[in-house]
Structure formats: structure tokens, C-alpha cells
Amino acid sequence: MRSVKTRGELMAQTKLDLLLERFAQHDRIALARLITLVENRAAQVSSVMERIYAQTGHAYIIGVTGAPGAGKSTLVNRLITKYRSQGKLVAVVAIDPSSPFSGGAVLGDRVRMTDHYNDAGVYIRSLSTRGYHGGLSRAAREIVKLLDAFGFDMIILETVGVGQTELSVMDLADTTLVVTVPEGGDGVQVMKAGLNEIADLFVVNKADRDGADRIKAELELSVHLRPAGGWRPPVVMTQASADVGIDALITQIERHRAYLAEHRDAARESERRTREFMEVLASEIEERTTRALRQGAVNGAQRLIEGVREGTLNPYSAVRKVVEDRRILSALLSSEQERAEQE
Ligand SMILES: Nc1nc2c(ncn2[C@@H]2O[C@H](COP(=O)(O)OP(=O)(O)OP(=O)(O)O)[C@@H](O)[C@H]2O)c(=O)[nH]1
Numbered sequence: 001m002r003s004v005k006t007r008g009e010l011m012a013q014t015k016l017d018l019l020l021e022r023f024a025q026h027d028r029i030a031l032a033r034l035i036t037l038v039e040n041r042a043a044q045v046s047s048v049m050e051r052i053y054a055q056t057g058h059a060y061i062i063g064v065t066g067a068p069g070a071g072k073s074t075l076v077n078r079l080i081t082k083y084r085s086q087g088k089l090v091a092v093v094a095i096d097p098s099s100p101f102s103g104g105a106v107l108g109d110r111v112r113m114t115d116h117y118n119d120a121g122v123y124i125r126s127l128s129t130r131g132y133h134g135g136l137s138r139a140a141r142e143i144v145k146l147l148d149a150f151g152f153d154m155i156i157l158e159t160v161g162v163g164q165t166e167l168s169v170m171d172l173a174d175t176t177l178v179v180t181v182p183e184g185g186d187g188v189q190v191m192k193a194g195l196n197e198i199a200d201l202f203v204v205n206k207a208d209r210d211g212a213d214r215i216k217a218e219l220e221l222s223v224h225l226r227p228a229g230g231w232r233p234p235v236v237m238t239q240a241s242a243d244v245g246i247d248a249l250i251t252q253i254e255r256h257r258a259y260l261a262e263h264r265d266a267a268r269e270s271e272r273r274t275r276e277f278m279e280v281l282a283s284e285i286e287e288r289t290t291r292a293l294r295q296g297a298v299n300g301a302q303r304l305i306e307g308v309r310e311g312t313l314n315p316y317s318a319v320r321k322v323v324e325d326r327r328i329l330s331a332l333l334s335s336e337q338e339r340a341e342q343e
């Protein structure tokens with residue numbers, strides 16, 4: 001019977017309960033463990049999210065994106081300091097591209113953010129983009145939810161602004177900062193990369209360098225091409241390494257926050273919630289089927305896969321057979337325990 005839990009299941013359940021209890025008591029080790037579960041796409045992730053969801057919705061989420069080396073981490077470091085001086089609890093998720101070129105950036109981030117390592121009001125976590133196959137935005141979303149439920153006031157997401165994945169991660173942010181630098185036609189790059197549309201605020205960092213005024217003018221021009229009436233992203237000049245312009249940046253973030261609060265768009269919010277549902281549904285199905293197939297646990301499906309592997313059955317016919325067979329489908333979507341019980 002389904003209601004009878006196996007010994008192993010009960011033990012896993014108790015362990016998870018304990019972890020969630022410690023999480024509720026603001027135990028950072030429990031927080032780190034839960035984030036690791038999310039990173040490893042463990043089967044318990046969905047039930048963790050169900051349990052903590054009601055505690056979310058309080059944090060303000062700032063996305064920071066832009067070209068490699070633009071000074072994002074340096075800027076984030078400055079933001080942490082300012083927000084900490086306001087007594088806010090700050091979490092940072094730095095999403096690292098998996099290319100070896102950026103491997104050094106992880107270390108760089110660590111080095112630059114060490115100022116805050118002994119501060120219990122600050123939590124910094126790096127997240128590798130490796131091995132997610134498009135599920136990164138779900139993982140990032142879940143980590144943000146965990147940090148939110150844990151009680152952080154400000155959550156800062158740093159990504160290198162390349163590719164669809166990064167853009168989808170920025171969808172989580174309330175305010176998205178696009179960081180540019182004076183050199184190399186960065187303004188044009190921003191437009192090309194589609195960062196223009198997601199920016200709530202442009203930052204021209206390294207304003208100590210030549211050409212800062214020019215890129216500021218370029219960006220301001222692009223802002224004026226936006227349809228009138230909505231939010232117009234301001235362009236803020238900073239010198240993150242010299243701690244210049246950070247107060248103005250924070251003021252603009254607050255302005256955007258106030259704007260959002262004033263212009264709460266119910267339609268946009270339901271759209272966002274629906275998107276979240278669709279994303280979780282799709283990836284839950286993918287994760288469950290992948291797990292079931294990897295464990296070789298689904299008889300009928302195994303035979304079809306053999307056929308595909310040997311070239312005697314084309315993948316489309318195999319998939320049609322799977323989706324038209326309720327028993328296979330239900331086994332694919334069942335949890336490990338449920339499958340064991342069904343046998
Ligand atoms: N001249 C100048 N250099 C800066 C400024 N801000 C940051 N830098 C330097 O730019 C370099 C890159 O800074 P990071 O903060 O690591 O840049 P990032 O955008 O986080 O880099 P990735 O995470 O690798 O994409 C470092 O050497 C910083 O010291 C600035 O305002 N002016």
C-alpha cells in the first residue's frame with residue numbers, strides 16, 4: 001500500500017525533517033546542505049521547496065550581469081558592505097560559467113569577497129553551471145528561495161552575461177544591473193547580447209577609464225528608444241575598485257524598488273508564477289524520468305531504449321510508445337519508493 005513507508009524511506013524522511021528544523025533555526029550548515037541537495041538535483045528537492053515555500057517572498061533580489069571582468073564581483077563586494085552597514089542580511093550567489101577561462105574568476109570572486117567571510121550576516125555561494133542541461137535556472141531559483149526563506153534581506157545574483165541561461169537566471173531578479181565598461185564598444189555588445197532588454201539599471205564601471213562618457217551617452221540613447229511610459233533605466237557611473245559611485249547606485253536601486261512597489265503589475269506576476277509552474281513541471285518530469293531510466297527501473301521502457309540503441313526502432317516511435325503506455329509512463333514518473341511498492 002502506498003501509505004506504508006519503507007524503513008529506508010522513513011529514515012530519509014526523518015533526516016530531512018531534522019535538516020529542515022535546523023534550517024528554520026537559522027543553522028547555516030543546514031542551509032548549505034539544502035543548497036547542496038538542490039545543486040545535486042536530489043529527489044527530495046521538490047518536497048523541500050514545498051515545505052519552505054510559505055516562508056519566501058521577503059527578500060529583495062538583485063541581479064548583476066555583464067561581460068567577464070567588467071568588475072561585477074568588485075561591485076557586489078561594495079554593495080555587501082553598504083547593505084551590511086544598513087543592518088541588512090546579504091546573500092550572494094555567483095554563477096560561474098564552466099569554461100576553464102572563467103575558472104579563475106571563481107577564485108577571484110573568493111579573493112575579492114573575503115572581506116565578508118567572517119560576517120555571519122553575509123552568505124556567499126558559488127554555483128557552477130556544469131551539468132544542468134538547462135535546469136540551471138530552476139536550481140538558481142530554488143537556491144534563491146532557500147536563501148529567502150532562511151531570512152536574507154538582500155540576495156545578489158552574479159552571472160556573466162552570455163547566453164540564454166544567464167538571461168533566464170536574471171528573470172529571478174527584482175532589479176537587474178547590467179554592468180558595462182568603457183572599452184571595446186561595450187555598449188554595442190550589450191545591445192547585441194540582448195542585455196539591453198533585461199536591464200533595469202545600467203552601470204558604467206571603470207569610469208576612471210577613457211570613454212566612460214561616451215558609453216554612458218550610448219546607453220542613455222538606447223534607453224530613450226524604449227517605449228515611453230514605463231521604467232527608464234538610469235545609467236550610473238561607478239569605480240568599484242575605488243568605491244566611487246556606490247551610494248548613487250544604491251539610490252537608483254531603491255528608486256527602482258519603489259517604482260516596482262508602486263506599479264505592481266498583477267498580470268505580470270501571474271505570468272511569472274505560471275512560468276515558474278511550467279518550468280518546475282517540465283524539469284520535474286525530466287528529472288524523474290532520467291532518474292528512473294538511469295536506475296534501469298522501468299521494464300517496458302528499457303526494451304524500447306534497447307531498440308533505439310540498436311537502431312531497430314526510431315526515437316520518435318519509441319517515445320510515442322512510451323507516452324501511449326500508461327504503465328510505462330506512470331513508472332517513469334514514480335519515485336523510487338513508489339516503484340518498489342508497485343512491484
Ligand atoms: N580600473 C578599474 N578597475 C576595476 C574597477 N572595478 C573593478 N576593477 C578591476 O577589474 C578586474 C575584474 O574585476 P571583477 O570584479 O573580478 O570582475 P567580474 O566582472 O566579477 O569578473 P568575472 O566574474 O570574471 O566575469 C579586477 O582586477 C578589478 O580590480 C574600476 O572601477 N576601475
Ligand SMILES: [Mg+2]
Binds near residue numbers: 074105109158
Ligand atoms: Mg566575478
